[in-house]
Amino acid sequence: MIMLGSYLFFLMIAPQLWVPGILDLPVDFIIYPLWYLALIIRGRGHLLFKFELAEKIFLAFFVWIILSALINGLTADSREQIYIYLRIFVLYKAVSASVETTAEVRNALWIFVLLAVVLAIEAISHKNSPDLLGWAGQKLGWVDPSVLEAGGTGRVRWVGIFDGPGVFCVVFTVALAVCMPYLSGGARLSVRVVIFAVIVLLGVATYLTGSRGGFLATLAILAMYIAVRRKIRMRSILAGGLVVMLLFSLAPESLTEMQDESRSAQHRVEMWAEGLEMVKQNPAFGIGRGNFKTYTGRLIAHNSAIEIGGETGLIGFILWGTLIYISFKAAFLTWKNETDGADSNTGLGMMLALMGYLVSAMFVTLEYETFYLLLALCMGLVRHQPAAQTLEKREVMMIFVVIGAWLLFVQIFVISYLS
Numbered sequence: 001m002i003m004l005g006s007y008l009f010f011l012m013i014a015p016q017l018w019v020p021g022i023l024d025l026p027v028d029f030i031i032y033p034l035w036y037l038a039l040i041i042r043g044r045g046h047l048l049f050k051f052e053l054a055e056k057i058f059l060a061f062f063v064w065i066i067l068s069a070l071i072n073g074l075t076a077d078s079r080e081q082i083y084i085y086l087r088i089f090v091l092y093k094a095v096s097a098s099v100e101t102t103a104e105v106r107n108a109l110w111i112f113v114l115l116a117v118v119l120a121i122e123a124i125s126h127k128n129s130p131d132l133l134g135w136a137g138q139k140l141g142w143v144d145p146s147v148l149e150a151g152g153t154g155r156v157r158w159v160g161i162f163d164g165p166g167v168f169c170v171v172f173t174v175a176l177a178v179c180m181p182y183l184s185g186g187a188r189l190s191v192r193v194v195i196f197a198v199i200v201l202l203g204v205a206t207y208l209t210g211s212r213g214g215f216l217a218t219l220a221i222l223a224m225y226i227a228v229r230r231k232i233r234m235r236s237i238l239a240g241g242l243v244v245m246l247l248f249s250l251a252p253e254s255l256t257e258m259q260d261e262s263r264s265a266q267h268r269v270e271m272w273a274e275g276l277e278m279v280k281q282n283p284a285f286g287i288g289r290g291n292f293k294t295y296t297g298r299l300i301a302h303n304s305a306i307e308i309g310g311e312t313g314l315i316g317f318i319l320w321g322t323l324i325y326i327s328f329k330a331a332f333l334t335w336k337n338e339t340d341g342a343d344s345n346t347g348l349g350m351m352l353a354l355m356g357y358l359v360s361a362m363f364v365t366l367e368y369e370t371f372y373l374l375l376a377l378c379m380g381l382v383r384h385q386p387a388a389q390t391l392e393k394r395e396v397m398m399i400f401v402v403i404g405a406w407l408l409f410v411q412i413f414v415i416s417y418l419s
Contacts, residue, residue, distance in 0.1 A: 003035040004098045005111045007091075011369060012115040012171065014160040018136035028087060035094050047097035052382055053389050054326045054375070055096065061312075061319040062089050065289045068312050072288030081290035091369055092376045099380030102334060102343040108377055109178045109349060116175035117198060120205035123156040123168070127208050134158070141165040155210040166364035169214030172202045173360060174374070176218060177352035180225045181345035213363030217356040224355060228348065268302045268363070273414045275301050276407070278310030279317075286313035304361035304371075306410070314403075321403050325395070327378035328354050330388035334381045350378060 010016060016025040039045055051059065062085050069078035099105045126134035132153060133139060140154025141164065155165040162168040179202070182195045206214050274296045278287045289311045293300050301307035309317040331354065334347025353374055360366060382388045 001098065001104065001107055003031065003038050004095060004108055007031055007035065008111055008115055012119060017159045032090055032094065039094070039097050044097050044100070048093055052379060053391065054323060054379060054382060057319055057323045057326065058089065058092060061316065061323060064316045064319060065312060068285040068316060069288045071285050072291065075288065075291060077290030077294065078288045088369060088372045092372050095373055095376035096379035099377055100383060102338065102346050102381060102384060105377050105380040106342065106346045109346065113175045113178050113198070116171050117201060119158060119171055120201045122158070123205040123208050126156050138163070156208045161368045164364065165209040166211045166213055166360070167366060167368065169206055169209035169211035170357060170360050170366060170370060172206045173214055173217045173221065173356040174353045174370070176202045177221050177356045178349040180221060180352055181348045184229055186341045213360040217359040220359045221352050221356045224352060267299060269414055269417045271296060271299050271301050272303055272306050272410060273418065275303070275306035275310035276411055276414065279314065282313055284313045284315055286311045286316060300365055302364050304366050307365050307367070318399065318403060322399055323375060324354070325399055326388060327375045330378045330381040330385050333385040333388050337385065347381060350381065
């Protein structure tokens with residue numbers, strides 16, 4: 001857990017990117033060898049070479065990324081993506097070998113929450129600093145010109161992979177999801193009070209990022225949590241959906257305005273249309289990972305699923321979706337089957353975190369270490385849920401149907417929006 005905690009510290013706080021004396025420290029080349037060595041010393045080296053179903057799917061996805069890139073003609077961007085996914089796969093195996101029990105998964109999640117609280121404090125400090133600079137000297141992020149004209153400032157952001165407000169917001173929504181189950185579920189009053197204070201802090205930080213995706217993800221997490229705790233039926237959930245829509249309509253204009261002055265939403269939907277064209281152009285292999293911006297000549301997808309589908313084709317998209325499904329299934333079974341309250345809360349927290357991440361990924365590309373770290377943590381849940389280590393035929397069919405329906409929905413939305 002020390003190595004996993006150290007990795008999270010360097011990923012999230014990222015002192016190697018802004019603290020004098022350790023600038024440009026090659027963290028990956030230091031921490032991964034030490035991490036793998038520590039696992040071997042602890043007697044977990046065999047887990048690095050043992051592949052559960054989810055790990056096999058991820059390996060197949062990585063191989064498909066390489067194959068897709070080669071077939072489309074290996075570009076500099078594709079080579080960079082192959083290296084990135086190799087590094088992520090190394091991370092995935094290290095994390096999955098580090099969490100053999102649900103308790104270890106829970107400890108890792110609490111480390112994430114603690115670091116998210118630090119970043120939330122940084123975000124609030126950044127927004128209110130006289131010079132509008134953050135702890136790392138970073139400026140506020142882009143905001144619609146109309147907000148600036150009204151006397152507003154920019155949106156908070158961090159450094160490294162979190163240098164965009166939308167990506168930065170994911171830190172807070174994931175931490176929020178982990179905390180939510182402890183508002184009830186038999187937790188002591190003192191724990192609930194602390195958790196409530198943390199949730200408020202994370203909520204403020206989420207607001208300061210000005211992220212549409214983050215705002216929707218927060219609403220989705222809250223809605224799902226209430227539905228789960230109250231055992232609400234489908235009819236009531238649909239009614240709750242209407243309430244969510246109402247709340248969204250009452251949210252700040254900077255979060256809800258679709259036809260903003262800079263037409264950012266318009267451009268985003270145009271990129272979704274481009275991504276769908278990539279799938280149609282080469283359904284099996286896509287255009288090769290990393291080539292989206294080159295293909296469009298303007299922007300990236302601002303949607304993880306669209307980008308994966310467009311760049312790796314339907315097969316890559318299906319492998320990616322299957323990996324997510326298996327991870328979500330493990331979290332769901334942990335929540336439903338574990339009799340220990342803390343373990344059940346861990347499963348529910350992981351469910352909420354994955355759902356929040358995926359909602360956010362509808363509005364920004366989030367193929368970063370944080371996502372695969374969450375999926376890897378689910379491996380600690382998979383090992384104790386045998387049903388999560390297999391896929392039945394009906395589940396495979398469901399994955400195909402859901403992906404097909406999602407693509408159809410996006411196509412209809414794009415046509416109606418751009419017409």
